[in-house]
Amino acid sequence: MDHERGSRQVGARVPRDQRKLPPGRHGIPADQVADDQRGRILDAVVTAVGRRGYADATVEDFVSGAGVSRKTFYQHFANKQVAFLAAFDGVADRLVTAVHTAYSAHEDYVASAREALESTLRELAADPDAAALGIVEVFAAGPEALRRRGEIISSLTEVITEQTRNFPQTALGASFTAETIVGAVLEVLYNRVQRGEAEQLPELLPDLLFCVVAPFIGEQRATEERAKAQRIATS
Incomplete structure (x- = not known):
């Protein structure tokens, strides 16, 4: 049974160009054709899973959304789960790259955190289907999907730990505090x-x-940074 979430608009996602390649002999190299097919399938996976949920999405949804045959689908992916994992990796890579870029761009932890959060929230908001697939539906896709999610949490935890290791406020340890932060943010996003x-x-x-x-910086300064972010958001 289909289960679209809340009032999320089905047409919100803007995927790559999904026009079919011209039929017959078109002179396009085989590897380019295969890459185009794979990309359209992955876009269709994100759309179908994001809107229907992993349990209800089907291979037929993927092939019809991508405009390819079932034979073509199985030339690229062994089954529904393998296709989901490939789509999940694509979504996760974009988000993790944005976070790593933000933290490598600033020595100041607050500036890094602000940019990382802003990039992540903007990316998810721009693609609600990808947000649903990567944040929510990963829990329905089996142990391998959860293992990959765990790797992402570890990667993000390491990034925060590295930037905050010398803060005196981390009595519980920088790594534990960072892991708690990552988990809490993901839970808020999930909800x-x-x-x-x-x-x-x-x-x-x-x-x-x-x-x-x-x-890491204490409640008083954190309150000031929150107020600053609010002023920027409403300006």
């Missing part, structure tokens, strides 16, 4: 996306920023 509120995620920036930086 909002599950309710169909992916497009409103950027509004959470001030509050999430406070939660991410307060354990």
Whole structure:
């Protein structure tokens, strides 16, 4: 049974060009054709899973959405789960890259955290289907999907730990505090996306920023940073 989340608009996602390649002899190299087919299938996976959920999405949804045959689908992916994992990796790579880029661009932890959160929230809001697949439906896709999610959590935890290792406020240890922060942010994102509120995620920036930086810089300065983020958001 289909189960679209909340009031999320089905047409919100803007995938890559999904026009079919011209039929017959078109002179396009075989590897380019294969890459185009794979890309369209992955876009269709994100759309179908994001809108229907992993359990209800089918291979038929993928092939019809991509405009390819079942034979072509199975030339690229062994089954539904393998296709999901490939789509999940694509979504996760974009988000993790944005976070790593933000933290490598600044020596100041607060500036890094603000940019990382802003990039992540903006990316998810721009593609609600990808947000649903990567944040919510990963829990329905089996042990391998959860293992990959765990690797992402570990990667993000390491990034925060490295930047905050020398803060005196981390009495529980920088790594444990960072892991707690990552888990808490993901839980907030899960709840909002599950309710169909992916497009409103950027509004959470001030509050999430406070939660991410307060354990390291203290409540007073974190409150100031939250207020600053609110002023920027409303200006």
